[in-house]
Amino acid sequence: MSRAHRWDERLSQAAAQRRAADGWRQRISLGPSAQLIDFAGNDYLGLAADPRLAEAQAAGAKRLGAGARASHLVSGHLDVHQRLEERLAELTGRPRALLFSTGYMANLGVLQALCDRHTRVFQDRLNHASLLDGARLAEAPSRRFHHRDLADLERLLERAPREAPALVVSDGVFSMDGDTADIAGLANICQRQGAWLMIDDAHGLGVLGELGDGCVGQAHDHHQVPVLVGTLGKALGSAGAFVAGDAAVIDHLIQFARPYIYTTAQPPGVAAATLAALDILEAEPERRDRLHANIARFRREADTLGLPLSDSGTPIQPVVLGDSSRVLRWAERLAQAGLRVGAIRAPTVARDQARLRITLSAAHDASALDALLEALDGCRREEAA
Missing domain, CATH: 3.90.1150.10 (Aspartate Aminotransferase, domain 1)
Structure with a gap:
């Protein structure tokens, strides 16, 4: 049997198993004339189709080009990116923010840059796949605590080696259940146990908080939640993601987060559209x-x-x-x-x-x-x- 044949057989078996389990995923190609009312997407504020975002994106592309041409560390960090990072830091009440091209890349980048095989990572059992994959990429020993179970988390932290750096990671809003993490409870445990706390607030940003600043936002300062991740393609209607934190965290990511270092910067038109979305979030x-x-x-x-x-x-x-x-x-x-x-x-x-x-x-x-x-x-x- 040839090697090529074995690969064909392997793919065929995987497809058959997925179909048999009623788990086969299919893409649906949609155009502007699609008639179905969308109750599946994450456009929580209805901004994705707002003409003001489209106009800002077109103007940004016309002024600065369709693409950024290079990574942020080469020549791709444009003035529109800098202004967007400053606005996102202001919204979340953090000293600084750093743009990533996608939320998945942001989570991979943070965990890969902060953690290694000497770090202990503790994750909510229902965390997003990108958080689980980020810990694997870092080769960091991980434990998953029962969903929203603070007592279980504290037991795991108590048993962990005291000399090992510890990072607790949780979704802010859980993407399949819609419930929210107990941010204050997590922060209190981390403070007692000497651990850092990372929250992925992808589904809270723009939706929760008095200012749309999410389930973390300005209600919790950056000492309580040192690492805050948010996405721009859900409530803000554009695309991309960011990490917010203090200067030491952001500088560390710029130096060591491989998904940031080796990726072309976000298209400038997308950054301009996100700035328009932040204006609308504040004004409406x-x-x-x-x-x-x-x-x-x-x-x-x-x-x-x-x-x-x-x-x-x-x-x-x-x-x-x-x-x-x-x-x-x-x-x-x-x-x-x-x-x-x-x-x-x-x-x-x-x-x-x-x-x-x-x-x-x-x-x-x-x-x-x-x-x-x-x-x-x-x-x-x-x-x-």
Whole structure:
């Protein structure tokens, strides 16, 4: 048997196993004429399609070019990047911020730069894949504490070697469940145990906090949460990510974070669009008010319908159905009603925790919520018939 044949067989077996488990993922190519109402994306404030962002992006590209041409450390760090970093530091109440091209790269970069095989990393069991992969990249010994279980975390820290640097890592808002970390509780444990705390606030930034500064933001100073990660492609409607912290943290990342050092800088038009999004975030707090009104209405009426909701006060509202085939049936039924939702199955979540991942936005009006709730009730009724 040739080596090429063995590779073909390996890929074929992997595909067959994934299909048999109802876990096969498919891309959907969408155009401007797509008719489905989007309850699957992360455009929480409805900014991705705001013409002001598109105009700012076009103007930025016209002034500075479609691409940055090089990495930040060569010749790609432009004035628009510098202004954006300063605005993000100001929003989050940190001394400095550093741009990354994606949230995944930001988490890989931080963990690879801060940790090594002598570091102990402690992660919430439901952390995003990028955080788990970052610890692997750093070859740092890792332990995963039970979800949001502060007592379990403290037990693990107590048992860890006292001479080893310790980093506690958690999502701020958990991307599949929509619940939030106990930031104050984590910070208190880290202070007692001499550990640092890193929070990935990808789904909180722009949504939570009095200023849209997230579930960490200005409520917790940089001594409590030394490493704060945020993304720009969700509530802020553009693309990219950043890390916020004090000067020592940011300087360390500039020197040692390989995903930062060896990547072309963010396109300048994207940075300009994000600056426009930050202006809107500050000037139009009613967007957050409308989003949270939508969350409250959906939860109230979904509970009345008897839908299995999780304990989430954020735009992420999972309907846990348990069985992958059942999730696919409901998602198809919703698509037929003109609604797009996420059909989340193993391995993204545990095999018995398959769910519809419904995400709400300030852009959803009353008729869109009506249609969603009616379609979900229709799914429930069809199964009960």
